[in-house]
Amino acid sequence: AQKITQTQPGMFVQEKEAVTLDCTYDTSDPSYGLFWYKQPSSGEMIFLIYQGSYDQQNATEGRYSLNFQKARKSANLVISASQLGDSAMYFCAMREGVNSGGSNYKLTFGKGTLLTVNP
């Protein structure tokens, strides 16, 4: 079974509108972390936002927020006021065993969502 599922291969949004990118995950570990990364055409992976499994509040970083629904195992990324520069691939990723003493720093990535922002 896939650990990270991103069901939207591609999304389109108009400039200045908000967009939600979906991510569901599968783990039996009670201690995990969820990340979102952006990959522009240059190839570099850019960190956007992090949510820990024990965090009580949804994470926010500027125009990015994470809609964390633990019971549904979903961690959707919300981008508000989209900009042309937001056009890129977006990856959801998970790290398990977060509190295992630091022996596991492997991220499992989803297949990604290609976001296109139209002017």
Next chain:
Amino acid sequence: KAGVTQTPRYLIKTRGQQVTLSCSPISGHRSVSWYQQTPGQGLQFLFEYFSETQRNKGNFPGRFSGRQFSNSRSEMNVSTLELGDSALYLCASSSFRGPNEKLFFGSGTQLSVL
């Protein structure tokens, strides 16, 4: 502060050859990990090093190997290249201070095997 630096940016090799990729982490970061990205398989974890020790290894054949030096710089080697090894190879570093410590990625090395 300089970011993660990967060299070379592009590589073209032929089947059967070997290749070495280099990664310089952010200053002070002791954890370096490598990922392979292909259109078909997406992003897959290769291995992670911390203080010159390999702590985790992904599900890749033994042709894929790596090492980390005392200055935290890391190299990845692929021997007996196959066409399927064509991919973007991404290196990431982390200071590893806490569970939510993020990985900082380089721009990658695009390897083409002909």
